[in-house]
Amino acid sequence: xxxxxDFKLPQFFNYPPFFTLQPVKExxxxxxxxxxxxxxxxxxxxxxxxxxLEEDFPLFSNPxxxxxxxxxxxxxxxxxxxxxxxxxxxxxxxxxxxxxxxxIQEWADYIxxxxxxxxxxxxxMTIEEIRSGIETRGTELAxxxxxxxxxxxxxxxxxxxxxxxxxxxxxDDGVKFSA
Amino acid sequence: MRRRPGIAGxxxxxxxxxxxxxxxxxxxxxxxxxxxxxxxxxxxxxxxFARKHKNDIRKNPVFRSQFHEMCSKxxxxxxxxxxxxWAELLGIGDFYYELGVQIVDICLSTRSHNxxxxxxxxxxxxxCQRRKGARESVSEDDCLRAISKLKVLGSGFExxxxxxxxxxxxxxxxxxxxxxxxxxxxxxHGYVTIEELEKRLSWSSGRAIxxxxxxxxxxxxxxxxxxxxxxxxxWFPCVASIFSASGFDGFKP
Numbered sequence: 229x230x231x232x233x234d235f236k237l238p239q240f241f242n243y244p245p246f247f248t249l250q251p252v253k254e255x256x257x258x259x260x261x262x263x264x265x266x267x268x269x270x271x272x273x274x275x276x277x278x279x280x281l282e283e284d285f286p287l288f289s290n291p292x293x294x295x296x297x298x299x300x301x302x303x304x305x306x307x308x309x310x311x312x313x314x315x316x317x318x319x320x321x322x323x324x325x326x327x328x329x330x331x332i333q334e335w336a337d338y339i340x341x342x343x344x345x346x347x348x349x350x351x352x353m354t355i356e357e358i359r360s361g362i363e364t365r366g367t368e369l370a371x372x373x374x375x376x377x378x379x380x381x382x383x384x385x386x387x388x389x390x391x392x393x394x395x396x397x398x399x400d401d402g403v404k405f406s407a
Numbered sequence: 408m409r410r411r412p413g414i415a416g417x418x419x420x421x422x423x424x425x426x427x428x429x430x431x432x433x434x435x436x437x438x439x440x441x442x443x444x445x446x447x448x449x450x451x452x453x454x455x456f457a458r459k460h461k462n463d464i465r466k467n468p469v470f471r472s473q474f475h476e477m478c479s480k481x482x483x484x485x486x487x488x489x490x491x492x493w494a495e496l497l498g499i500g501d502f503y504y505e506l507g508v509q510i511v512d513i514c515l516s517t518r519s520h521n522x523x524x525x526x527x528x529x530x531x532x533x534x535c536q537r538r539k540g541a542r543e544s545v546s547e548d549d550c551l552r553a554i555s556k557l558k559v560l561g562s563g564f565e566x567x568x569x570x571x572x573x574x575x576x577x578x579x580x581x582x583x584x585x586x587x588x589x590x591x592x593x594x595x596h597g598y599v600t601i602e603e604l605e606k607r608l609s610w611s612s613g614r615a616i617x618x619x620x621x622x623x624x625x626x627x628x629x630x631x632x633x634x635x636x637x638x639x640x641x642w643f644p645c646v647a648s649i650f651s652a653s654g655f656d657g658f659k660p
Contacts, residue, residue: 243644244633245630248629248631250630251630254626255626258519259629295633305553354547367416
């Protein structure tokens with residue numbers, strides 16, 4: 229089986245027609261479903277948060293069978309994820325896509341759970357610490373997209389679970405977790 | 408017999424007819440008895456054979472298919488009923504019913520990929536994968552037998568031969584001769600091009616496009632426009648599977 233780093237690629241990735249958008253609805257539905265699962269699974273395992281449609285992305289081409297996805301196909305597959313709330317376009321031109329293998333609400337829940345399990349209630353962390361500090365190493369939070377993290381924290385702030393405060397620079401922006 | 412006149416003559420003629428009849432009946436009875444006896448002996452021999460080789464029949468697919476062949480030669484169908492002594496003795500009926508259920512399951516779960524047409528070999532591989540834990544291994548012969556039992560349900564399961572391969576059809580799609588020929592050509596590489604069909608089958612491009620369009624609509628084919636020669640390829644998951652490498656030596660793009 230072909231692999232991308234430590235990610236095991238599904239067999240359909242080696243089947244050339246999966247790189248051409250299928251004209252028949254049932255076949256297309258099946259194709260889109262498989263690609264959705266692949267993209268989401270790959271991004272989660274590689275902790276990829278943003279896909280640029282015009283940039284090289286390992287899943288968009290398979291050199292073994294000499295096939296790559298057209299721009300249209302990339303957009304179709306990602307749009308399908310957007311429709312399910314598993315991704316968001318970051319611009320109107322659909323050039324960048326933010327992947328949500330956890331939805332914002334799920335990220336917020338994850339953060340609350342992390343705080344509870346590690347006894348961070350009432351303590352303060354900077355946003356950068358959450359993204360790259362020792363405490364979050366090995367958790368889903370390590371390396372999280374900054375925009376995504378801020379949105380999850382804002383959601384928690386609305387519910388009074390955290391307080392966000394500005395630092396001298398954006399790097400110093402901090403969060404206080406409520407008890 | 409010399410004809411004698413009078414009542415006595417008629418009576419004796421009737422008497423001898425009666426005697427002939429009795430002799431005839433006797434002979435017939437002896438014959439049937441003999442036949443019955445032979446059949447019982449045969450049956451008990453067959454039973455004894457089955458009992459003796461029970462484990463082989465259960466576990467060894469080759470032996471099982473030979474046993475089936477032997478049974479069919481003498482007109483016994485061990486699968487005809489689940490209540491007979493065969494079922495009790497071998498549990499062979501259950502075995503095939505179980506296979507049947509699993510086959511239906513596999514055909515349904517792969518339908519979205521192959522449009523309801525699956526290579527027998529692939530089906531068999533998937534079946535073996537699924538039954539890894541089970542003691543008995545499964546041969547293509549077993550698959551065919553289980554499928555023939557499914558026909559009773561009128562569920563539209565059918566085995567069709569295309570070229571050298573056998574395909575199992577689980578959708579009511581009727582494939583005509585043109586479709587079959589396309590599938591046969593596709594067996595070489597897993598795909599065909601319109602040009603290839605024109606050349607190999609001396610078809611007009613219209614005829615090729617027509618047949619391919621139908622196969623696309625039925626979900627049996629997928630298009631591939633990604634090759635650098637720019638020619639559209641029509642791939643057939645049922646002849647060269649996406650999901651099992653066996654039966655096909657990789658894809659040559």
